[in-house]
Amino acid sequence: MKVGIVGLGLIGGSLGLDLRSQGIEVLGVARRDRTCELARIRNVVDAASTNLNFLSPADIIFICTPLTVIAPTVRQLLPYLNSETILTDVGSVKASIVKSCEGLGVSFVGGHPMAGTEERGVEAARRGLFVGTPYVLTPGKTSPSEAVEQVADIARSLGATVYTCSPTVHDRAVSLISHLPLFASAGLIETCMGEAEPDILTLAQQLASSGFRDTSRVGGGNPELGVEIARHNRTQLLRSLYQYRQTLDRAIAQIEGEDWESLERALSGDRAARPLFLS
Amino acid sequence: MKVGIVGLGLIGGSLGLDLRSQGIEVLGVARRDRTCELARIRNVVDAASTNLNFLSPADIIFICTPLTVIAPTVRQLLPYLNSETILTDVGSVKASIVKSCEGLGVSFVGGHPMAGTEERGVEAARRGLFVGTPYVLTPGKTSPSEAVEQVADIARSLGATVYTCSPTVHDRAVSLISHLPLFASAGLIETCMGEAEPDILTLAQQLASSGFRDTSRVGGGNPELGVEIARHNRTQLLRSLYQYRQTLDRAIAQIEGEDWESLERALSGDRAARPLFLS
Numbered sequence: 001m002k003v004g005i006v007g008l009g010l011i012g013g014s015l016g017l018d019l020r021s022q023g024i025e026v027l028g029v030a031r032r033d034r035t036c037e038l039a040r041i042r043n044v045v046d047a048a049s050t051n052l053n054f055l056s057p058a059d060i061i062f063i064c065t066p067l068t069v070i071a072p073t074v075r076q077l078l079p080y081l082n083s084e085t086i087l088t089d090v091g092s093v094k095a096s097i098v099k100s101c102e103g104l105g106v107s108f109v110g111g112h113p114m115a116g117t118e119e120r121g122v123e124a125a126r127r128g129l130f131v132g133t134p135y136v137l138t139p140g141k142t143s144p145s146e147a148v149e150q151v152a153d154i155a156r157s158l159g160a161t162v163y164t165c166s167p168t169v170h171d172r173a174v175s176l177i178s179h180l181p182l183f184a185s186a187g188l189i190e191t192c193m194g195e196a197e198p199d200i201l202t203l204a205q206q207l208a209s210s211g212f213r214d215t216s217r218v219g220g221g222n223p224e225l226g227v228e229i230a231r232h233n234r235t236q237l238l239r240s241l242y243q244y245r246q247t248l249d250r251a252i253a254q255i256e257g258e259d260w261e262s263l264e265r266a267l268s269g270d271r272a273a274r275p276l277f278l279s
Numbered sequence: 280m281k282v283g284i285v286g287l288g289l290i291g292g293s294l295g296l297d298l299r300s301q302g303i304e305v306l307g308v309a310r311r312d313r314t315c316e317l318a319r320i321r322n323v324v325d326a327a328s329t330n331l332n333f334l335s336p337a338d339i340i341f342i343c344t345p346l347t348v349i350a351p352t353v354r355q356l357l358p359y360l361n362s363e364t365i366l367t368d369v370g371s372v373k374a375s376i377v378k379s380c381e382g383l384g385v386s387f388v389g390g391h392p393m394a395g396t397e398e399r400g401v402e403a404a405r406r407g408l409f410v411g412t413p414y415v416l417t418p419g420k421t422s423p424s425e426a427v428e429q430v431a432d433i434a435r436s437l438g439a440t441v442y443t444c445s446p447t448v449h450d451r452a453v454s455l456i457s458h459l460p461l462f463a464s465a466g467l468i469e470t471c472m473g474e475a476e477p478d479i480l481t482l483a484q485q486l487a488s489s490g491f492r493d494t495s496r497v498g499g500g501n502p503e504l505g506v507e508i509a510r511h512n513r514t515q516l517l518r519s520l521y522q523y524r525q526t527l528d529r530a531i532a533q534i535e536g537e538d539w540e541s542l543e544r545a546l547s548g549d550r551a552a553r554p555l556f557l558s
Binding site: 114133134136163165169170172173174176177178180181182183184185186187188189190191192193194195197199200203204205206207208209211212213214215216217218219220221222223224226227230231234237238240241242243244245247248249251252254255256258260263264266267268269270271273274275276277278279 | 393412413415442444448449451452453455456457459460461462463464465466467468469470471472473474476478479482483484485486487488490491492493494495496497498499500501502503505506509510513516517519520521522523524526527528530531533534535537539542543545546547548549550552553554555556557558
């Protein structure tokens with residue numbers, strides 16, 4: 001089997017390292033010559049090019065580019081594919097991408113490996129990145145079941161746990177546990193910075209500790225990624241944000257109305273529910 | 280110098296351990312005999328009792344009880360104090376407590392050591408808990424400056440960094456970096472649990488990872504503490520919650536209006552601002 005990878009960053013690069021360690025031949029494509037060179041030096045690929053036609057011998061191609069570039073990349077690849085080639089992506093939003101790729105006459109299987117670190121680029125690529133992490137597959141109406149099974153087999157060979165669901169169910173679930181937390185967290189930093197009295201802002205900065213550090217972490221990350229998520233998962237993110245606002249309004253009403261019993265019941269429910277998300 | 284401690288939990292107990300290691304005599308008071316016994320066994324105090332009159336020889340008394348019990352404890356201590364005794368507390372909200380204790384004719388200095396772990400009780404007490412942490416003093420109108428200086432000296436001897444400000448400035452600052460994050464975090468768990476479709480909720484629980492873990496940590500903590508904070512810092516917490524809601528509404532409007540430029544500017548600002556809170 002020959003595997004092609006478009007986009008040799010953290011995810012694409014780590015995928016290449018793991019697949020090569022299984023004896024699979026990996027062909028890479030990156031936008032810049034320098035990335036291709038680094039990928040070869042770091043043994044992330046067997047060979048690399050800046051030209052998509054380089055991937056025509058591949059049996060399966062992983063598209064590991066930023067979200068916005070995934071569907072255009074699939075379209076640009078069309079001339080170089082044969083009828084057996086399987087395409088899959090690693091984007092963190094699925095419905096819009098699966099919709100764009102359906103009807104192009106290719107075997108496309110939407111995928112989302114939920115692995116990563118704060119680092120980026122081929123320099124950050126490492127073996128075993130996917131071990132023990134969830135890998136979601138979101139086949140569309142036109143994804144052949146053998147193609148889905150083949151991508152699932154590769155994901156399992158990386159040590160990931162495979163989940164299969166519809167693109168919309170995926171987008172809704174990640175809007176709740178990943179995208180909403182990002183914007184809720186960013187909003188905390190912004191609210192603190194909006195404090196008008198300089199002595200209070202200074203003291204807040206001096207006193208902030210581990211609670212603020214943890215709660216603000218995902219909100220203080222890469223702004224381009226936040227915008228990409230909002231663009232591509234706009235509908236589900238807005239739905240989650242509106243539901244979050246309702247939850248906050250309920251807490252505000254309890255505190256304003258000094259309804260401490262209801263507030264304690266809600267907080268007790270939160271404490272009891274949290275471990276369900278951490279198994 | 281003799282130091283009295285009312286409430287031999289994590290903070291009171293750790294304070295006792297550190298002060299005794301400096302050769303200071305520590306007298307403790309706890310509600311239950313069993314806690315007094317444990318405190319003696321663990322060398323947290325030189326001697327302990329369930330009776331507040333036990334502290335009449337103390338030069339300075341730290342009140343380390345839950346927030347609701349601080350002002351009543353000060354009132355109950357009055358018969359056993361002499362004119363030189365200094366009282367201070369370790370509550371996480373200051374304005375209401377300082378107000379209650381002003382006018383009682385005692386030297387009261389509000390304090391808030393910002394140290395702690397997830398654990399509770401005298402069993403969790405440990406040496407060095409305060410090293411490198413902020414210790415805020417919030418003297419009221421009637422706090423003698425020598426009393427403030429004496430509490431500050433003790434706080435510094437524990438390895439803490441002392442900040443002095445008005446009770447209201449303290450409450451406003453901690454509402455932003457500590458109390459608001461707690462309720463924003465709890466709201467995330469509650470919003471996720473409110474998902475009506477069982478398959479989406481199950482998938483969300485399976486996919487939640489480090490981002491959700493960190494963002495939900497303080498919201499999944501002790502419900503009684505959350506209610507205590509809301510009761511005692513109600514005004515400032517509500518102000519912060521309203522400002523947070525405005526920030527969220529701005530993000531919602533940007534996402535609804537597909538104003539990606541403004542959204543990216545806001546997220547870039549958050550990324551740039553976060554390190555100011557983590558020094």
